[in-house]
Amino acid sequence: ITYDNAGNPIIGGASCVPNNSPSSCQLSTSNRAFAIKLSGTNGAFLSARDLASSWGSSNWIRIMSINPTSDGGFVVAGDIAYSAFDRDGFVAKFDASMNLQWRRIFGTTGSEWLTTAFQTTDGNIVVIGTPFNEIFIAKLNVSNGNIIWQKRYPRTYYDSGNGKYFTWGKPSSDGGIILADEISGGTNRDVLFVKFNSSGGVVCARRIGGPGNDVGIDVVEGANYYYLAGFWNGSDLFYARFNKTDCSLVGSVRYILSSGDESARAIDIRPTSGIPYIAGYTNRPGWTAGNYDGLLAADSGLQDTCYWRSLTPSTNVSVSLSASGSWTDYGNTGINVSNATYSAISVNTNKTIACGLLTPVSNDEKYEDCYISIANNGSFLTIKSKDRQDIKLIIYSSDGKVVYRNEFRNVEGVLNEKIKLNSGIYIVKVNYKKGEIKNKFVIKD
Template identity: 25%
Template sequence: MRNILHYAFLFLTACIPSFLFSQQKECIKIDWSRHYGGTNQEIANDIQQTQDGGYIVAGFTRSVDFDVASNFGSADYWILKLDTAGQIEWEKTFGGTDFDIATSVVQTPDGGFAAAGGALSSNGQVNGSHGAEDVWVIKLDPSGNLQWQRAIGGFQNERAERIRNTSDGGFIVAGYSQSKDGDLTNNNGDFDYLMVKLNGSGNIEWQRSFGGSLADFGYDVRETSDGGFVMAGSTFSNNGDVGSNKGLYDYWLVKVDAGGSLLWEKSFGGSGEERAYSMITTADNGIAVAGSSTSSDDDLPGNNGSYDVWLMKTDAGGNLLWSKNFGGSSEDRAFSLGLTANQEFLLAGLSVSSNGDVSTNYGSKDAWLLKLDPDGNLLWEKNFGGTSEDRFYAILQTLDGGYVGAGLSASGDKDLDGNNGLQDLWVLRMGPDSLKFDLGADTSLCAGETLLLKVAQDSALYQWQDGSSNMDFTVSSPGTYWVEVNQEGCKTRDTINVNYIGDIPVQLGNDTVLCQGETLVLDTGIDGASYNWKNGTSAPTLPVQFPGTYWVEVTKDGCQFFDTIEVGFITVQLDLGKDTFLCQGQLLPLNVAQPDAAYRWQDGSTNPTYNIAESGLYWVEAGLGGCVKTDSIIVTFQTRPDTILADFAYICEDEGIWLDASQPAASYTWQDGSTNPKYKAVVPGKYSVEVTIHGCPFSDEVELRPCEECLYVPNVFSPNGDGINDLFQGFPGCEILNYRLLVFDRWGSLLFESFQPSSGWDGNFKGKKMDIGAYAFLIGFDYINNNKVKHQQRKGIVNLLR
């Protein structure tokens, strides 16, 4: 027996047609497409993603070759475990010699699997058959080995269409039944909805049948947030548990509590036929039901022809919220309803149409996939398959955001790379298309800049907002720019808004000239920016004190702006020099000539030169190019000091005399070459000194006379009344101060006392003439010598003659 896996890595790009050009479309590509089976017939009715990221598939096989290792009879349950790439990890068949079909599968919390469907067999692995076709539930371990099986039913026909895990660790099974014996206790006529609650070991906890006297087929069930269950399918009845019917078959929702007791039921549809095959509960506790419809009235918004895909949504109480139909003029059906992570709807089934909502058809029946937003609006649709019959019976979004559809294919071309027999079990994995590009975030450009938008894609066609078709576009003005890229039929659009920042004028001002000493503060006048000056500083202003070229670069909102200014300085050259001294008779010429300058002196004269011949404060104001500078000078003519040395002075034998020629800021040269301001003389004579003040020489001399010459005292006098030498007195040769004359006899008696040099002794004492003879005298006096007060005493003998 051959066990051959046929698969194809068809990296084909699928396109979502552009129904709504204002909305970004999702493009998908086929990651892989694999067909499984033998030379007879295989169909996948359900697929679920497993905990390891792979997949579990449930359906049936009628082959026993190629991918099918064994077969018990006509048709067997066929359970396949696939890895993430769709390769078979294991495959198992279950059943007996008759027709056994698996319709639903789940992975159980223990890592194993539970499958449900219908079994006509009553042998092989099917134990406990009740009659014709039974609901058959099997439990497998993680490797696909049978752990237990349960045949549920009565004498007539029952089939399970859905099995789901329940929150208590058990299972809820939905299908339909004709029996009211065996495991089943009730039937309202023909086929009824069948709901069976099993525990984790497959034992029946309760079972319920709902319906009317005609055929009612249950296809899907969901546990609700209140612990109860809601079941969806179709009803042809209008009695029994069915409150109403609007035409042929209607969608029928049945809500039960946790124990299976009926809470409410609602039918939906129009005057035609509606068949519900799949149901989900949404995050807002709503209920969405998918299937097909031929109606265009009542609960249906319209019909495109034959069977349309019909999706409706109700609230938790079964009240219709909205209703949407999709398709073309031929047959279009949905068999599976999925929900994405962001609450968008996936519808999978078949399409024969190639118009209306259907973009294309490869031939016969194609598998058809639709994606809707949470409000039921079509986002995109895409057909898959080949030129023969292909259809999806199951769809889901994978953990990584891709999509997996499962069903059957009789094709061996287009999206299929072959076929093993009549019909193969088919699994198609789809992922996001590589056709992704980004024009970038909305941006702002600087004046004069351009932006190159480039969206190069292999084998793509481009349409820009202006109709151009190059792979790139150069933006040079503000506006909204978009491009639609079509790569093998997949169209994707992106948009970018480009704003241009206006040219911000940086104005440092016109080139200018300043006067020396002035400061010019350069200010850009632009707030909220960064600044880069020529000298590297970054403050918004720059003080300028020197000539040169100054520039600044201002950056605001990512754009650079620039300005330059030339700054010159006018220098008025004016310097009268330092304050100075001149000697009498000298002349100081001041010359401040500078080309093109104008002058004004303190006396109003305007010549560039000025001669100074006398002491005073002199100033001049010079103007050049609007700049004015003033300078001044104090000129002092040095005059001869009023006194350098006295005309004469007295020198006594017992002491010298200091001659003082001191003058401010002067230098000295005495007659002997000494240079001190003072000179000590010890002998009478003439002394001279040259005093130089501020460069001007002045000479002077003094005569030093003997000390005796200051007061002459005679040693004889003759008081005889002849008017000659009649008095004994001192005769001053200089200015005398504090004068006192005392005369004594030889016995020391005081005969005479005088305090004025002009008052002398007349030779009498108390009116009596004194005898001729010698008398003693003592004279004390002060005198000024060389500007100093000196004291001197004289004593001696004076002779009195008559």
């Protein structure tokens, strides 16, 4: 997401055919990129662009990065399919009216992608890609997309069976670039932090890791240090600080102590306090409804707590990276853009909510899933069951405490249970003869 000069948000992404795919749509059979502008005042739809691939396989184009440009427009980057087994990186520049100004495709005979595109202090565009065995970085002319320079840095990659993770870079205040990535640790993945200068040369690079798989996902510059976040030991959200001069690790690695599976996806620093805020996901029991949910974590870094702990990585070494070769510039081609219209999904806050998603009594009965529901306090929680059965209903608060529990015998048809709870987010669990269902809902005053 980014914003135009008027404060209107612009969202970039891709719509896909899920095909049991994760949120990245990696396993889907079709991806179509979009950019949507909404009103910064009320969220109303303003305009949208549909990006269609005309590059070989016409059903695959994804946006992985969107950032503003000083003219009120924006730049996007991602991947586009030449064939089913060959993807290339693309970058496109739009003006303030969301008109396409230029687009560019880069790649080799293998599969590549661009995860980062942003405007630098000199007004031009930097793009970064981190495919399997290398790091690609280039600077493009903001007016036409022509290459000013490009660098290709080979680096080893360890395949743990989960594929290559998408990683991101950011501009630094001195006109350089910082990057979160990964590198082979021999028998596992290790975190790689890289600082580039304004010409794409490596200033310094640092590898840290432990006995498990550790990957850097996102970076940000703070007042005194560079911060990197990702996952540690395969399942722990973590962040680390690096010296701005030589990329040396500052202090310890900080991670969330959890019995679940967490990872960071983005990190930012609160300017007034210097506290890092990290967005990611978790499936920790008691924190979620049993699936993966979003997670926002903050840490003062001053001491160990019930959640945050410190560790010293077993690997903490400087890394040497040397540029070699270049990607092919396929030119100002490959993408067609058309206008698009999208409708927002609104939630009726006066409806009763239906949980459990049991078989409805009749097909003409419509009800809302709890995980998108917002209800007024005192609403009826509705459970529908076609067959006669016993039902156990438990409601948990967002911190995992039981706030309601009841059992109902021989339920057949519609069960309406009035709920009186404080405003907040809750998890409802319904046990019935065929199993168990969990969902979330929100109570508002």
